[in-house]
Amino acid sequence: MLINRIFSGNDAVYGLTEKAVNDAVQQHGADKAVGFPHTAYCLPCYYAVTGVKIKTLGELQAALSVVKSLMTREHALEDALMSGVATALCAEFIEALKYLDGAEPYQEPCYGHLPDSIIRELGVPLVTGDIPGVAVILGSAPTAQEGVDLIKSYQAQGILVTLVGGIIDQAQELGLKMGYNLRIVPLGKDVTSVIHVVSVALRAALIFGNVTPGDAASLLTYTKDRVPAFVNAFKPVDDVILAAGAGAIKLGFPVISNEDENIAEVPGALIACPNVADFNKVSLEARGIKIKITKVDIPVAFASAFEGEIIRRKDMRVEFDGSRVDCVELVQTKEMNEVEDHKITVVGPEVDSFEPGSKHSLAYVVEVAGKKMQPDFEPVIERKFHNYINCIEGVYHTGQRDMFRIRISNDAFAAGFRARHFGEVLYTQVKNEFEAVVDKCQVTVYTDPAECTRIRHEVAIPTFDKRDARLETLTDESVDVYYSCILCQAFSPSHVCVVTPERLGLCGAVSWLDAKATNELDPNGPCQIITKERPIDVNLGSYEDVDEAVKKYSQGALEHVTLYSIMQDPMTSCGCFECICGIEPFSNGVVIANREYAGMTPLGMTFSEMASMTGGGVQTPGFMGHGKHFISSKKFMKAEGGIERIVWMPKELKETVAERLNRTAKELYGIDNFTDMVGDETVATDPEVLVAFLTEHNHPALSMDPMM
Ligand code: SF4
Ligand code: NI
Ligand code: NI
Incomplete structure (x- = not known):
């Protein structure tokens, strides 16, 4: 019964998708571009599952047969679950069609597709347990109040809540404040919009997990083991929702529902829970989510x-x-x-x-x-x-x-x-x-x-001055030890950050002092001491001690890591870097883009596209994730000549780092107002115009040795 209903829901969605895709091809032609904005992964779910990037309507049409091939009809649970995956892919196709011609199909409060940058932002809070889970709430609650109470119960636990369907109207009706900044994200009112949260989970596997696109088995293991998501589906659960739910179950996300008719429970995966007030407890239990509770004695909520x-x-x-x-x-x-x-x-x-x-x-x-x-x-x-x-x-x-x-x-x-x-x-x-x-x-x-x-004046400012003076003297040379950080291994299993006084963690949140304190607070925790007694090459920042440590903490995945080079054994990236820098061959320089910057860079790539080339805990010479603060460090790419190589940054980032960067440039090379020589998007987003600008401003990178 359950299996048949999933099949029939899947068939219905497939029929709709086939028709929508064929109509679109007829209307716009097979060469018409298709895709979601602000992602390097085209149709992310289809790409993650099959390894194929769909870029045109023609390719979308061809992909229908691949989806069809997943829809086997043996009467076994496994077939039903794969039909769930097929249903999800269909939903992605339907949603992608909404974005044709740069359309903005979603209006406030709905988000629709979520950009890659949000997934990178989620990295650190998910590993620290600051965001302990992701809830997907689907349909309309029995009453608006019950729905809102459920949402608020998750919000109070720090859980990221996504909403699909009637629950969005219910939340609006009761005036609930929503938005990504409050961890309540209404996706859309059509059931197909649920794909936008699935897309987040699958991109997390590609971004942090180094899962090879098309390796469906590893993909499903990753989401099951590392993405703490679950679904709450309100009755009535029709065949289509059931088919979508089967897809969630295949990803390892349990589905909890108050539906009482025609539903057979699947232990640990499809769970009946008649009372909406119990959804929270049952869901967390099913997904194994533990909540850190802080009881603070104040008259408002604290979360x-x-x-x-x-x-x-x-x-x-x-x-x-x-x-x-x-x-x-x-x-x-x-x-x-x-x-x-x-x-x-x-x-x-x-x-x-x-x-x-x-x-x-x-x-x-x-x-x-x-x-x-x-x-x-x-x-x-x-x-x-x-x-x-x-x-x-x-x-x-x-x-x-x-x-x-x-x-x-x-x-x-x-x-x-x-x-x-x-x-x-x-x-x-x-x-x-x-x-x-x-x-x-x-x-x-x-x-x-x-x-x-x-x-302020008699106590604090003198203290701050003293601390700043201490920070000035904290250099990589002046300390006896560095620290490793492996917090991000929860998502990026082989990634290790080496944190030094002049190179903070790539997330921007862990300085050498933070790592030192973390080590003191939790001696067996994520930050371990790395000695620096056996240097190999001081200019590269390579040490036998560092190599030993990264080998140990990456479980053998990494052999050599240098601290100061982007070309030779560069440090790995998990995926939650604040910035990414990549070499720009025409100017012998590097381009830096920050996560907030959505536009084009002179590399012909957006931040998302640059970022998709690094991350997942693998070394990618020529590309490197890093924190904003690192840009003005004397150790930034020191082996390749240092900050003199920076030829382009988004204007806003340039303004943020200008004061410190200019000070470093003056100190290292005697250059005044270095940032005036550095291009930004108002100057150029293509390499030729950029080189002309750099030539005009006599940028030092132009006369340096080529990097490759
Ligand atoms: Fe993750 Fe590195 Fe930041 Fe640690 S320092 S939280 S491993 S990015
Ligand atoms: Ni990370
Ligand atoms: Ni990180």
Whole structure:
């Protein structure tokens, strides 16, 4: 019965797809281009499963027979599941047709196709468990309230929720705030739009897992073992939804449904759950997802899902703005007897006495003590404050140190949120995350403007200056050890980052100090000490110690890694790099593109296309993923001549790194305003115009040796 229904759903979808594709060919011709925007993988699902890139309607038409070949009709569960995969591919074809001629078929709040850059952004939060899973909710809940409650229950756990069908209208009806930044992503109202989340899972396998396109067996193993997704399907589950669900099951994603008619359970895969209120629990259990729970004693929610929430001016109760008045956040190491654990003090008036909509000073000083605490960990802890404060529902934080801005929303204020709760949040989170080094912690929150001025100028700025001076002296030569990071192995099984003072992890989130602290906090954890006692070639940054370490931590996949070369044994990339640089042969230089840049580069490739050539933990000479901060490092491609090789960057990235990059160029080569010589998209996106620009500006790369 179940199997027959899957077959019939699959047949129905195939029929529709065949007709739609044939009609499109008739209307537009076989040579018409087809594909999704901002992806290097054409029709990603079809490409991942078969290894073939579909670029035209003619190729799409030809691919129908491949899909048909998956639709075997032996009466076995396996045939039914493969028919599920065929159904998914059909859905992708139908969705691709919506994007013909650069159309934008999805309107707010729906997203439709998701770009490659989102998958790369998901890398780190998925490995850290910050995003513990991905929920796919399909259909209409029995009542809008039950639907919204379910969505919110996942959101509160940090789970990324995608929505398909009637649930989107239900969420809108109840005014639920949605969007990728809140981890609630309405895909589309047609059932075929579910393919856009499947596409994310399959691209993750290609991007992080180094799965060869067309190796369907490895692909399915990857999604099953490493992509923590599951489906919640509301009744009525018709044959088409059932066929799509079979595809999900084949990928290893369990389907949980309140459907009670004509459905046979498949243990661990298709699970009946009559009560929608139990979906959350049953789903997490079925997918083996564990949630880190942080109980913070505040009157609003606290969850990583609120990290990206933005509070607009009209919605804010008060604002603390470090660019206008004295604001500062600071961690200070104290002696054990100077700290009273969990003491929270507010110095100055509470938020109640502030005019609604007004701007104020704010300072919070977190004093910590512990036998294993080191002043080097202060900035590591302090840098987490942005994340901690942002996770408060209805509170928004940007910036750091004495240049932060915080807004408290009207809703959060109405719920009872006050300045002292900053202390509560900081205390709880610091104790949770840094328990290995912080034995005692107390927080003082200052709202008194004179006190904020005093703390900022007399306490904090001198501390920051001292820390900056220390960072200046931290070079690869001045330290005795480097660190490995293998956090990303959850998705990229052979990838190892080697983190040095002058080369941070490619995700941009792990500096040498962070790695050092991580090692201290969890000695058997992802960051291990790498000695540097046996150099092979200092200019390349190759060491026997480093080679040994990467061999060990990559389980033998890597033999040699250099720290400073993009050509010889370059460091691998997992896939979640902030930037990627690739050689530009006409100018002897390199082009850098950042993840946010969606346009074309002079290499004739977009960021996504460059990125698809590296990643997955393999070495690809000529291409290298890296953090933004690394661009101004004296060690950037040092073996090939260093930052002088940079010939092109997107304008926005160039502006972000200009100050530091120009300082390095001045120091290393005596060049003033180096970034003026570097091209960007307003100058050129093709190599000839770029070379003309570089020639005109006398760019040093032009007279350097060719790189290959
Ligand atoms: Fe992943 Fe490397 Fe960042 Fe570690 S340092 S989280 S391995 S990208
Ligand atoms: Ni990664
Ligand atoms: Ni990474």
